[in-house]
Amino acid sequence: MPPDETPGYEQxxxxxxxxxxxxxxxxxxxxESLRLWERGEYLASVCEEWLDGAKARLDAARxxxxxEAAAEGSAGAE
Numbered sequence: 001m002p003p004d005e006t007p008g009y010e011q012x013x014x015x016x017x018x019x020x021x022x023x024x025x026x027x028x029x030x031x032e033s034l035r036l037w038e039r040g041e042y043l044a045s046v047c048e049e050w051l052d053g054a055k056a057r058l059d060a061a062r063x064x065x066x067x068e069a070a071a072e073g074s075a076g077a078e
Contacts, residue, residue: 007043009050016043 019040
């Protein structure tokens with residue numbers, strides 16, 4: 001993937017899992033550990049952004065559904 005392209009949620013999650021496994025396994029240099037840590041932080045933030053976006057979409061859908069239900073309820077009361 002090009003460096004300026006943001007990975008999708010599943011891709012970021014899977015790569016983050018691999019990074020964590022590598023860090024937990026040890027056996028890498030300090031420099032490599034730092035590189036992995038930085039990549040992991042980036043991937044975690046990408047996942048968080050995707051999840052925040054999904055939550056916002058769900059909240060909007062719920063609000064729209066509640067508005068429609070309220071409008072139908074007040075229309076039926078007439």
